[in-house]
Amino acid sequence: MAAPARSAHPVGRPGVAPRFARAPVPWPSAVLPDELPDELPGHPGSRFEVVRVFVGEHRARLLRLGLHLLVAALPLLAILAHVFGIAPMNVTAGLLVVPLTLVTLLLGVFSPAGEERLLLAGAMWGVLATLVYDAVRLDTVYLLGWWGDFIPRVGTWILGSGPAADAGSSVVGAVVGYLWRYVGDGGGIGVAFFVLVAATGLRRWGERATVAASVTFAVFPVWTGLVATVALAPRGQQQMFPLTPATVLLSLVGHLVFGLVLGLGCARCRRLEEYWPWTPLLDLRRGAAAGPAPARPARSGDGWGPPALVTTGGDDPERTEIRPLAPPRPARTHREGARPRPLGPVSGPVRVLDMPPGPGPVVRAGPGPVPIARPVRPATGPWPHPAPLRTDPWSGPVRSRATSSAKAPPGRAGRG
Incomplete structure (x- = not known):
């Protein structure tokens, strides 16, 4: 008789599944990796097509976000212009x-969106960072006198031909200029940075x-843009401040303080990523759509069965292993860590219940139901063993109801 053919899969220790890795499929000889159809601009799987579909699906929301970013950048662009x-x-x-x-503001009040909470948090931290920046700058302006303050002059530019146009140091010009600086410049920079971090x-x-x-970000492009505007504009130094080693160094220190406070606020802002409606760029893989990544299929192993191919290569779908399905685990009881009850027929010695103290008959269970041996009471004669003790709530331990000489409870004296 011929020996049975050995299985192609080696058998290891019980409970340890053998691992098999399949060789990766080679590229077709007619198509090179750099000539794949996925990289063509018009192919449905190319980056260009993915971006086009994404913009088409979220056009309204992207336009609204672009409007917010434009409003955040306009205060600085207005000074530059x-x-x-x-x-x-x-x-x-005015226009x-x-x-x-x-x-x-009206859109945020009557039709709020989730990302506007992110923009509001960025504006608030930008205003706070500007306040800390001015605490350092105004010390060098009014206490030490190292350079001048051009913010009240910016207020007169905004007022134009108003009553404070000719008073560069007037109270109205200072109020308008600093309001523009905190809410417009500082808040706008905070909004732009928070959007950059979330995206x-x-x-x-x-x-x-x-x-x-x-x-x-506070140094480049914010500080470099300020210095470049002062240096390149025809009347930049006359309108804003002269470029000297002291003014350049002091303005750089102020922007470093601004960036430090803004970064600490952004790092400690809770639920920042929850307000951003799209997948961050660092999470996007090559060729993946700008959306949540598809869930990976669950591994097998919920019941008995033959060995199955299970993907274990992560992003590489060609790498697989053969893993036999594991048996189901017994359900846990209500108490965590308690020993679960065995499943299936019980085997081993079983003590029969309802028996007198002492060694009782022991039976062994087979594959079927467990037989229970019970003693048979004879028709006549005393019971082989005394009745078990029971506790009466009125008279204490008694043998049985029939042989007890205790008095009946007061409530039962006249019954039966």
Whole structure:
């Protein structure tokens, strides 16, 4: 008789599944990796098509976010346009900044969106960072006298031909200029940075990376843009402040303080990622759509069965292993950590219940139901053993109801 053929799968220790890795499928000879149809601009799986579909599905929300970013950038752009002589600041403030700011406020009140909480948090931390920045700057301006304060002059630019146009240091110009600085400049920079952090998923790298990114953002492009505007504008130094080693160093220190406070606020802002409606850029894989990643299929192993192919290669679908399905685990009892009851027929010695003290008959269970041997009471004669003791609530332990000589309870004296 021929010996049975051995299985192609080696049998290891019980409970240990053998692992098999399948070789990756080679590329087709007619198509090179850099010539795959997925990389063609018009192919449904290309990046261009993915971006086009994403913009088409979220057009309204993206336009609304773009409006918020435009309003956040307009205060700084208005100063730049005024210094370069492109447009007076009172015109840009009256035609663009104020109307668009009112539109965004009305949208947030009557049709709020989730990401607007993110924008509000960024604006608040931007205002707070500007306050700390001015605490350092005004010390060097009014107490030490190292450079001048051009913010009241910005207020006169906004007022145009108003009553404070000729009074560069007037109270009205200072109030308007600092209001523009805190809410417009500081709040707008905070909104832009918070959107950048949420869109990229930068906070997953830790608090230090977030603070470092904020300080970098405060230096470039914010501080470098300010210095470039003063240096390149025809009347930049006359309208704002002269460029000297002291003013350059003091303005740099102020922006470093601003970036530090803004970064600490962003790192400690809770639920920041929950307000962002899309997948961060760091989570997007090559060729994946801009949305939540599809859930991976659950592994087998919920019951008995033959060995099955289970994917274990992570992102590589070609790497597989053969894993036999594990038997089901017994259900836990109500108490955590308690020993679960065995499943299936009971085997081993079984003591019969309802028997007198002492050694009783023992039977062994087979594959079927467990037989229970019970003693048979003879028709005549005394019972082989005395009746078990029971406790009467009135008279104490008695043998049985028939042989007890205790008095009946008061409530039962006249019964039966």
